[in-house]
Amino acid sequence: MSQEEAKQKVVLVTGCSAGGIGHHLALEFAAHGCRVYATARNRQRLELSSANITPLELDVTSQESVQQAVDTILKDCGRINVVVNNAGQLCIGPATEVSIAEAQSVFDTNVLGAMRVSQTAVPHMAPHSTIVNVGSVSGYTASPWAGYYAASKAALHKLSDAMRMELSPFDINVVVLAPGAIKSNLAKNTNIHLREGSVFSRARSDIERRARHSQCEGATPADRFAREVVPLLLRNRPPAYISRGHLAVRMFLAYYFPAWLGDYVVGRPFMRGLTGARPSSRLSWLVAAGVLLAFAMAAVKYSN
The missing domain is CATH 1.10.287 (Helix Hairpins)
Known part of the structure; x- marks a missing residue:
């Protein structure tokens, strides 16, 4: 390993399917000279071309998959400097009608998935390393029809607060990155959970509009969002909370x-x-x- 490679920050980003926030974060970290391992559950959905980016398959709901990905990075580089827990799952529907199985799936991806990756990576993270948990402004302020998604992001925010205090003696930073409305693929294939004959049937158009809300007019392009936040994340002492993007300030104040x-x-x-x-x-x-x-x-x- 050359001296230059030894100084290069090694970054693991989950949820990097083409066009999303993770995709553009990976590209931006690479543009800053980092060695990036960009991951997705389905490797075929990774469309990243950069000498500094290595695509990997990683399913955050599988401990075996997480361990294999981390082992590959350690074999190549011997360390991990930045972990970005970006993989996420949207859930739209009335809280009293979304199935418990679907709710469990959301928490397994959005909360426990981030913890699987963090728990596996932390023993191999040196001082001045950083864990970035991608939350949401929905974690500050919930809205109708997105209760389970908001609850999962709020849980991730609070876990991040605990992690930040617990890992500070080891000089490992923990950052909550809470995007506002960012152009991404998160809402494209989201199913609306509404029972047949539901008492909420009259609200179907509202529920569908909530599913598309993050892609509203004025939503911040994901590449611009990445350019704004990556320099902050690469600091030796990054902020504990970073909120950027359309509607971010409004939703934070609404809290x-x-x-x-x-x-x-x-x-x-x-x-x-x-x-x-x-x-x-x-x-x-x-x-x-x-x-x-x-x-x-x-x-x-x-x-x-």
Whole structure:
């Protein structure tokens, strides 16, 4: 191994199917001179051409698959400097109608999958290494019809907080990367979980619109998102939380709304079929901003 190769950061990225966030993160890490192992459950879905990228098959729901991928990287490089747990599964439907089997599958991929990879990689990570758990702004603020997805991302955020404290004595960073609305393939083939004759049938169009919401007009291109976040992730001391992309700031702020205000601003636009209300999204956010401003002014006034 040359001196230059010894200094090169070795990066493992899961969920790198063509066109998605992981795909563009892998390309951007490679553009920064890293040696990247880009993985997907189906290797045929990897469309990456770079001298610095090695494609690997990795199914995060299989411990055997995770171990084989990590062993391959260690055999080639002897170390792992950055792990990006990006593999994810979307789940759309009423929380009371999504099957428990489907909910378990979502948590197995989004939460336990990240932990399988992290647990296998951590013993081989040197000081100044970084684990990046790709959460979501949905992990801050849930919306109707995406409860299990939001819950899985919130769980990943909290596990990341615990990992950050536990691994800090070993100089291993843990980062939550919480994208907003990013152009990707996540929502393309998502099934809508709605029972025949469901009491939620009138909301079908709302549910379908929620499934496509991350691909809304104005969604941030995945390559631009990657260019913004990879330099931050490569720092010796990266931020604990990074949120970028369309709607990221709005959803983060909504976390601090009173419940009734969050329900109105975030929930009502996806409940038209059941409530008949058609509030303006822009007007809703203006109302929310006004309420928050009033609370802030009152807090300042009465704190003196």
